[in-house]
Amino acid sequence: MAVAHYDKLETRSSAAREQALMAALPGLIGHAQKNAPGFARILKGVKPAQIKTRKALASLPVTRKSDLGALQKEMPPLGGLNATPVEKLGKLFISPGPIYDPEGRGKDWWRTARGLFAGGFRASDRVIDTFAYHFTPAGSMLESGLLALGCTVIPAGTGHTEVQAATIRDLAVTGYAGTPSFLKLIVEKADELKIDISCLKRAQVGAEYLPPALRNAMRERGITVTQMYGSADLGLIAYESLGPDGAPCEGMIMEEALILEIVRPGTGDPVQPGEVGEVVITTFNKDYPLIRFGTGDLSAVLPGQSPCGRTNVRVKGWMGRADQSTKVRAMFVTPKQVDEIAKRHREIGRARLVVSGEPGSDQMTLKVEVRERSAGLAEAIVATIRDVTKLRGEVELVDAGSLPNDGKVIEDVRKYT
Numbered sequence: 001m002a003v004a005h006y007d008k009l010e011t012r013s014s015a016a017r018e019q020a021l022m023a024a025l026p027g028l029i030g031h032a033q034k035n036a037p038g039f040a041r042i043l044k045g046v047k048p049a050q051i052k053t054r055k056a057l058a059s060l061p062v063t064r065k066s067d068l069g070a071l072q073k074e075m076p077p078l079g080g081l082n083a084t085p086v087e088k089l090g091k092l093f094i095s096p097g098p099i100y101d102p103e104g105r106g107k108d109w110w111r112t113a114r115g116l117f118a119g120g121f122r123a124s125d126r127v128i129d130t131f132a133y134h135f136t137p138a139g140s141m142l143e144s145g146l147l148a149l150g151c152t153v154i155p156a157g158t159g160h161t162e163v164q165a166a167t168i169r170d171l172a173v174t175g176y177a178g179t180p181s182f183l184k185l186i187v188e189k190a191d192e193l194k195i196d197i198s199c200l201k202r203a204q205v206g207a208e209y210l211p212p213a214l215r216n217a218m219r220e221r222g223i224t225v226t227q228m229y230g231s232a233d234l235g236l237i238a239y240e241s242l243g244p245d246g247a248p249c250e251g252m253i254m255e256e257a258l259i260l261e262i263v264r265p266g267t268g269d270p271v272q273p274g275e276v277g278e279v280v281i282t283t284f285n286k287d288y289p290l291i292r293f294g295t296g297d298l299s300a301v302l303p304g305q306s307p308c309g310r311t312n313v314r315v316k317g318w319m320g321r322a323d324q325s326t327k328v329r330a331m332f333v334t335p336k337q338v339d340e341i342a343k344r345h346r347e348i349g350r351a352r353l354v355v356s357g358e359p360g361s362d363q364m365t366l367k368v369e370v371r372e373r374s375a376g377l378a379e380a381i382v383a384t385i386r387d388v389t390k391l392r393g394e395v396e397l398v399d400a401g402s403l404p405n406d407g408k409v410i411e412d413v414r415k416y417t
Contacts, residue, residue: 260279280292
């Protein structure tokens with residue numbers, strides 16, 4: 001079958017997309033500096049006209065999600081990162097931390113309509129939105145995209161599986177939005193109570209891992225399940241799409257209004273294509289213009305183009321957390337420190353700190369890929385470990401390309417039981 005697209009932006013050439021994003025970047029930088037006092041401070045001295053390439057963008061500091069709590073306490077309520085005054089925003093949400101997140105007043109402000117469309121949702125659908133509507137933004141995020149598509153939304157929120165199943169039957173609901181685990185609970189409750197929910201044809205899930213077995217089980221029931229990757233700070237980041245055969249394509253396609261970088265955890269340095277690293281996003285959201293925002297999520301870019309015909313970059317989806325800081329002998333060791341050790345020795349390519357041992361007897365071994373082995377290199381790295389971390393550590397020199405491509409900079413293999 002032919003694959004429909006949300007708009008022409010999805011099928012433009014990669015060169016045209018990159019040119020448009022880079023051309024818009026100086027204006028975004030200037031807008032943030034002028035209207036968001038937090039970014040005026042973070043980007044102090046930056047000349048917007050000079051930030052028009054990826055290399056120039058990579059020279060700017062990364063503002064990480066883990067920084068938001070401190071920034072918001074210093075400059076409440078949003079850390080000065082909002083370019084639209086709080087009194088002109090539509091909603092304020094509360095995520096664990098607490099971290100406060102805004103929603104503006106524009107149509108489909110979270111940009112979820114594109115991902116929903118790629119998952120098969122259309123204006124004729126009646127969709128039950130089971131994401132939370134209180135405090136956190138997930139329910140609102142999906143609802144705004146569904147309404148933009150012209151869908152009819154049942155704002156169900158979480159809980160009450162029996163009522164959810166009955167509602168799907170009574171209102172002939174065709175679409176579901178929520179977590180995959182809650183979809184499973186609803187289906188199981190419907191089976192238990194013999195409630196016919198065969199009207200349900202598609203589901204957009206997120207916020208947690210989607211087991212392949214669950215996706216297959218839903219497919220056998222006639223429910224096509226697609227995933228969306230987003231955050232309370234950025235809205236939609238990437239989404240799955242359906243191919244010509246109606247099945248989900250490999251990977252997740254980046255949203256059009258974002259610039260993606262994959263950086264080495266603990267740094268702002270972009271990694272090589274295909275290498276796992278932290279997802280860093282720059283978003284063209286005039287209300288909340290996050291620039292080089294470190295999500296704390298690990299992912300990697302997939303090569304090639306999606307068979308659905310969309311030409312934007314694909315990522316593998318969520319692959320874990322980038323913040324791998326751990327305590328060793330009562331002191332924190334961070335990915336940034338591992339990166340600093342590596343940068344002090346030109347022979348080092350990638351590095352991975354393995355923490356092992358029994359409680360009270362921690363051991364650190366830095367495994368390093370080396371381009372060339374010189375006399376005294378291991379001893380010199382040992383000295384650098386002590387200088388940077390203030391802790392003793394061993395060094396293991398390994399061949400280039402031998403460390404796993406999983407984004408881990410610190411691996412804690414200690415046993416606590």
